[in-house]
Every structure is written in C-alpha cells, then in structure tokens.
Amino acid sequence: MVWLPLAITLWVLLWLVGLLDAVFASFLNGLSAVTPESLGPRLERLHAIPGLGVVLVFSAMLVTGALVSNVAGRWWVKQWDRLFTNIPIVKSIYNSVKKVSDTLFSSNGNAFRTALLVQYPRQGSWTVAFQTGSPSGEVASHLGADFVSVYVPTTPNPTSGFFLMLPKADVIELDMSVDEALTYVISMGSVAPGAQASKIPVSQ
Known part of the structure; x- marks a missing residue:
C-alpha cells in the first residue's frame, strides 16, 4: 500500500513519455522521407535520445503559449480556426472538440467548479456530481429556469x-473542492473530505 501510489504514478509518467517519444519518432520517420540521405544518420541519433519527445512537446507548448498571448498570435489562431472550420467532416469534429474544451477549461466558466450531492439512480440513493452549467436553448424552454445541468x-x-438535468431544489451544493470530491468518488467513499455538506442555492 505504501509503494502502490508511487508505482502507479511512475507507470503513468513512463507511459506518457513513451507515447510522446512515439509521436516524435513518427514525425522523424516522416521527416526522413523528405530530407536528403546525408541527414539520415543525424535523424537516427535523435531517435536514440530517450525523453526527447517530451522535451520538444513541452517546448512547443511554451512557444505556442507565448505566441498566442499577443495580438499577432491570436490573429493566427483565428486563421487556423477558419481553415479547419471550412474542411468537410473535419469541421464537425474540430468544432465539437473546441466547444467542449472552451467550456471545460475556460477560466470564467462554471463547468466542473462546483461539487453537488444528487439523488441517483433513484429517489433516496445519493451520489456526488459536478455542476456543468444550466440548460439552455430549446431544452430550457421546456424545463424552465430552475434547473441545473450536472x-x-x-x-x-x-x-x-x-449527464442529467435536475431541479435546483433537488441538489445540495457541497463545501468540498472539486479535487476532494473526485478523490471521494475514485476511492469509492473510503477517503472522505473534511468539509461538511450544506444545502445552499446552486450557482447559475
């Protein structure tokens, strides 16, 4: 039990390093097909460096973050979005993933920022849930304003x-953080957070 968390953490990190190295190796294989044969030995030496894929991926992420933090970089991002939203089939996948990622990871959004206590799968049976927002559009016109998406x-x-849409009166907002609630769920209730639940109005 002492070594299990460390072993699983190391296993996940090694798997991630191997995945990024495999992506980088695929990139080098494609690059070697279009480069002169004289550069072949140098590309082979890059293959043999463990963890180089991780370094390059994180470097690319840092460079991308630096570029999109200014006006010129944001203009290029808009052009990138415009390109992919005009390609058939690709645009449906790209738009769906972008909407979900913008909703979940937006700094001013409400998705997954509140832990709730709801009755599921039947009345009298309680479980932990996370607020993802409020119903909108046609769904809201049928349900009304006193519902929350969880x-x-x-x-x-x-x-x-x-994914459920429940009346606000039927959910209990918890004082515990999202991290504590996730730990509680993953541990199947064996790791209980210290915060106590209180029935207060659910945020919009």
Whole structure:
C-alpha cells in the first residue's frame, strides 16, 4: 500500500513519455522521407535520445503559449480556426472538440467548479456530481429556469458517467473542492473530505 501510489504514478509518467517519444519518432520517420540521405544518420541519433519527445512537446507548448498571448498570435489562431472550420467532416469534429474544451477549461466558466450531492439512480440513493452549467436553448424552454445541468461520474473511473438535468431544489451544493470530491468518488467513499455538506442555492 505504501509503494502502490508511487508505482502507479511512475507507470503513468513512463507511459506518457513513451507515447510522446512515439509521436516524435513518427514525425522523424516522416521527416526522413523528405530530407536528403546525408541527414539520415543525424535523424537516427535523435531517435536514440530517450525523453526527447517530451522535451520538444513541452517546448512547443511554451512557444505556442507565448505566441498566442499577443495580438499577432491570436490573429493566427483565428486563421487556423477558419481553415479547419471550412474542411468537410473535419469541421464537425474540430468544432465539437473546441466547444467542449472552451467550456471545460475556460477560466470564467462554471463547468466542473462546483461539487453537488444528487439523488441517483433513484429517489433516496445519493451520489456526488459536478455542476456543468444550466440548460439552455430549446431544452430550457421546456424545463424552465430552475434547473441545473450536472455530470455524475462513475467509480472508480470518473471519465465516464451520466449527464442529467435536475431541479435546483433537488441538489445540495457541497463545501468540498472539486479535487476532494473526485478523490471521494475514485476511492469509492473510503477517503472522505473534511468539509461538511450544506444545502445552499446552486450557482447559475
């Protein structure tokens, strides 16, 4: 039990390093097909450097962040979006992923910033959920304004779950942080946070 968390952490990190190295190796293979044969030995030496893919990926992320933080960089991002939103088939996937990522990772959004206590899958049976927003559009016109959208994660894998729209009066907002709530779900209730639940109005 002492070594298990460390072992799993190292395993995940090694898997991530191997994945990024594999992506970088694929890039080098494609590059070697279009470069002169004299550069072949140099590309082969790059293959043999472990962890180089991780370094290059994080370097690319830092450079990208620096570029898009100014006006010129944001203009290029808009052109990039315009290009992909005009390609058939690709635009449906790209737009869907972009909308989800913008909603989840936006600094001013409400998605996954509040832990809730809801009754699921039946009345009297309670579980931890996360607020993802409020119903909008046609759904809101049928349900009204007193509903909240929630995501109910499964245990022990919280990446799968169920999307529900519940009346605000039927949910309890928790004082615990999202990290504490996730730990509570993943541990199947064996690691309980210290905060106590209190029934207060759910944020919009």
